[in-house]
Amino acid sequence: MDFNFTPEELAFRDEVRAFVDAELSPGLRDKVLGGKRLSKDDFIGWHKALYRKGWVAPNWPVEYGGTGWTAVQRHIFEEELADAGAPATLPFGLRMVAPVIMAFGSPAQKEYFLPRILSGEHWWCQGYSEPGSGSDLASLKTRAERQGDTYIVNGQKTWTTLGQHADWIFCLVRTNPEARKQEGISFLLIDMKTPGITVRPIIMLDGEHEVNEVWFDNVEVPVDNRVGEENKGWTYAKFLLGHERTGIAEIGRSKRWLKQLKQIATQQPASDGGKLIDDLRFRDRVAQVEIELMALEVTNLRVIAAEMEHKAPGPEASLLKIRGSEIQQTLSELMMLALGHDALPFQHAALDPGYDGPLAGPDYGPPLTGQYFNMRKTTIYGGSNEIQKNIISKMILGF
Structure with a gap:
């Protein structure tokens, strides 16, 4: 592998640096480099700056709004932004649920959700872990019982990062309690404004409010908000986790x-x-x-x-x-x-x-x-x- 950048790649690096110099405010840069607390507006403002440039989703296919960059260009982009002190784009929409929707979602889900994830209109959070169901995720207990065209969701998620700001949550729920653990799970997209959802803060050792408990009490979710087939959510969950682990x-x-x-x-x-x-x-x-x-x-x-x-x-x-x-x-x-x-x-x-x-x-x-x-x-x-x-x-x- 040649570790030297080509002239074209060096020119691209200069373009990225010029963009950062023009769009990243000194105040926001100082916050990131100084380890200060970032607000919701800080994250959304930088997301929208990247969106206007067409650079917010380099991992997406071009047909959905991706950049079409090479692997080296994407590497240069991520390295330059981190070195300059730009806030990280939040992964839950762009790098986690979006690839799942692209691969397994319905045409209507792609048409509705993907543009809003891309623009930053929707802030997403992740509903995977539960008390007692962390590393053994397939043992989750949050239930979704189907009643006609609606699922009734009851249960609890925990360690939900920045869920206090989220508009939507993607959730693993148990739709068939009689099946083997991995075979009775479905993947739902849930509007956080739905009645019956309660978000409770978990304050960490450093005093920050980064994670939460999310409770579901008879929350009604349209069946149309299920990604893929019922009881096949474990397949989609593993697909998502692969993308999450790469970003970590x-x-x-x-x-x-x-x-x-x-x-x-x-x-x-x-x-x-x-x-x-x-x-x-x-x-x-x-x-x-x-x-x-x-x-x-x-x-x-x-x-x-x-x-x-x-x-x-x-x-x-x-x-x-x-x-x-x-x-x-x-x-x-x-x-x-x-x-x-x-x-x-x-x-x-x-x-x-x-x-x-x-x-x-x-x-x-x-x-x-x-x-x-x-x-x-x-x-x-x-x-x-x-x-x-x-x-x-x-x-x-x-x-």
């Missing part, structure tokens, strides 16, 4: 964090009175994670290339998920280690964009503690890393 790798963000780690190490003192970056043992750990990130980047390019040929992600997605999440955790740990005792206090108020109060340590310190806590989940969500190793063992090694 977050190569661009990890490269930005690696750069930040090196900057912190040049400022933080070492035990011998010098700078931490000169400590050989610390530098060895930084070099190790950098090598692992480079290897992951090559694998990610291969998966993107396959996806651009409309091939569903295979076991490579599990590998990306494992290594990507572990690298994110390692980077957050090394930044905490670099901060030393300054990592102990956590100032939640310092995450507010307008905070100008006293700080317990350097100004780059407050977001890192919350980031460390948040990264503990990456080896669990999207299918725990232990489950991903089982998938690799079965699909590649045949065990």
Whole structure:
């Protein structure tokens, strides 16, 4: 594989950089790079800027509004946006439910939902996990009983990321309790404004409201909002999870964090009175994670290339998920280690964009503690890393 960009690819990189310089406001850039709290308007505003340019869905086929880029162009685009401090586009609509609708949805579902996902009119969230049904997702208990042209949904979903902002939720529900676990599940698209839906916040260790419980109490859902066949939802769920696990790798963000780690190490003192970056043992750990990130980047390019040929992600997605999440955790740990005792206090108020109060340590310190806590989940969500190793063992090694 040739790692040097062609003249055409370099020209494309310049085009991306020019777009970012023109459209990404300094205030929003500073929020992202400084680890400040982002609002719903921040995410939607950047989504709409990309939509106006025609760049919001590089993973979509051209006929639905995709870009038609090569794998390298898409890689350049994602890396440049992450490095510049652009907010991530939320995956639940663009990279998770949209591919399912494209592959298995009805013509009416494609016509209605896809343009609204593309434009940012609809904010989506995911209704998969339940209390007691996380890694063993097929054991879910939320029921959908059919009454004519309507399903009556009852149950609970949990860890629903940003569900407090969502317009729609895609849900796995049990429609045949008598069938084997995987064979009695259906895939529903549910309007969050439907009577009977209650969203309750789950406040995390860092004090943030990122995840929620979502309760369904006799919620009426049109049968027309079922994707594909009844009781075949497990097939669609696995298809979606492949796309989710590919996105969890977050190569661009990890490269930005690696750069930040090196900057912190040049400022933080070492035990011998010098700078931490000169400590050989610390530098060895930084070099190790950098090598692992480079290897992951090559694998990610291969998966993107396959996806651009409309091939569903295979076991490579599990590998990306494992290594990507572990690298994110390692980077957050090394930044905490670099901060030393300054990592102990956590100032939640310092995450507010307008905070100008006293700080317990350097100004780059407050977001890192919350980031460390948040990264503990990456080896669990999207299918725990232990489950991903089982998938690799079965699909590649045949065990």
